[in-house]
Amino acid sequence: MINKRKISIIGGAGHVGYPLGLIFSSKGFEVNLIDKNLKNSNKINLGKSPFLEEGSEALLKKMLKKKRIKASQELKSVLESKYIIICIGTPIDNNLSPEIKRFLNFFKELRKYLKKNHHIIIRSSVYPGICEKVYNIIKDKNKNLSYCPERIVQGKSIKELPNISQLVSGKNITSIRESANLFKKICKKIITVEIIEAELIKLFSNAYRYVHFAISNQFYMICRDQGLNFFKIREIMKDGYKRNAHIPMSGFTAGPCLLKDTMQLSSFYNKKFSLGHAAMNVNEDMPKFIYNDLKKNIDLKHKTIGLLGLTFKADCDDIRDSLAIKLLKFLKNKKIKILYSDEYYFMKGSITKKKLIEKSDIIIISTPHSSYKKIKIPKKKLLIDIWGHIN
Ligand SMILES: NC(=O)c1ccc[n+]([C@@H]2O[C@H](COP(=O)([O-])OP(=O)(O)OC[C@H]3O[C@@H](n4cnc5c(N)ncnc54)[C@H](O)[C@@H]3O)[C@@H](O)[C@H]2O)c1
Known part of the structure; x- marks a missing residue:
């Protein structure tokens, strides 16, 4: 019954x-x-x-x-x-x-x-x-x-x-x-x-966010290539100028929904959602960009890189479609000595953040967990903070 x-x-x-x-x-x-x-x-x-x-x-x-x-x-x-x-x-x-x-x-x-x-x-x-x-x-x-x-x-x-x-x-x-x-x-x-409206509203919302984040990620890349500080430029863009108030921070745009739903929308539109594909190229390219950016000035063969954070976003324990994991795999494939740590997710080989900071020459904030806000990185170590999280 x-x-x-x-x-x-x-x-x-x-x-x-x-x-x-x-x-x-x-x-x-x-x-x-x-x-x-x-x-x-x-x-x-x-x-x-x-x-x-x-x-x-x-x-x-x-x-x-x-x-x-x-x-x-x-x-x-x-x-x-x-x-x-x-x-x-x-x-x-x-x-x-x-x-x-x-x-x-x-x-x-x-x-x-x-x-x-x-x-x-x-x-x-x-x-x-x-x-x-x-x-x-x-x-x-x-x-x-x-x-x-x-x-x-x-x-x-x-x-x-x-x-x-x-x-x-x-x-x-x-x-x-x-x-x-x-x-x-x-x-x-x-x-x-209507049902079709609800189906589209859901996908449009996630695709909108995905494209929105990609803009800042591309701006970050442009700034890095010019030797400029995107975070400083972003602040000035917003200062006394309301139209730029919503420009997001750069960072890894990842997880099980945004890319997936952007691609669902693209499939529905016979793969002609060019903006969605461009956003995917930018967002998914971030790990490779970080590697290429680093190797411009540093011989990575003799360095240890430490990744702080493995999950797809801050203060969460989910690694689905995480770009931190993509970066980890990418660096491993390049035979770079790599250490990793996460506050919420344990992966075989993970170490504490304290040990990671001690043992790494280059420290990348790969997930902006709140607890990283207060960490102190010794001056002789290089910090890569794509999120402007602790800078
Ligand atoms: N995660 C989010 O924040 C979020 C937000 C909005 C919408 N969504 C959408 O909601 C849906 C679910 O996402 P999720 O993040 O909860 O995924 P999830 O993987 O966390 O949960 C899906 C669950 O379904 C179970 N499952 C799959 N096939 C099953 C079956 N045949 N019988 C019984 N159980 C089955 C899986 O074991 C899993 O526990 C997706 O379409 C996602 O895009 C997710």
């Missing part, structure tokens, strides 16, 4: 599904996190957050105690839930094309368990048009399909979700109404749009 207070979240042990499940459970829903990742599911059931997610562990413990959340591998358990929310990954392949088949195959599997009165909500960031394809797979069993994309910043969901607007779109009036009512329980503002 379908329970109106029950929500199943597929991909429930992931970065989107886990905090979303916690927030729904805190509003009185009984949440069933379904995920094929056994390790992360077990952690959740033991009251441990599977990754850094601000404010989540205390809430998890509270919800487990109230028996309002649990993780499992049983797709069949969706049968009892009124709402089924899909938060599984939507990766791109080696040719930068979305792995659509894998996503659609999931719905062929889910279809077996669907009943007429289920409400299915896709939350992953998808290739535009995919919701229509999903609908064609499930429509003879269930017509209540919605697309309500996730728009949080990773690691900050618990704080952000209630405060950002929620896009709601669906295949019929019932699905739109049901999804809007559901998300009203956790968000302040609901915006109803």
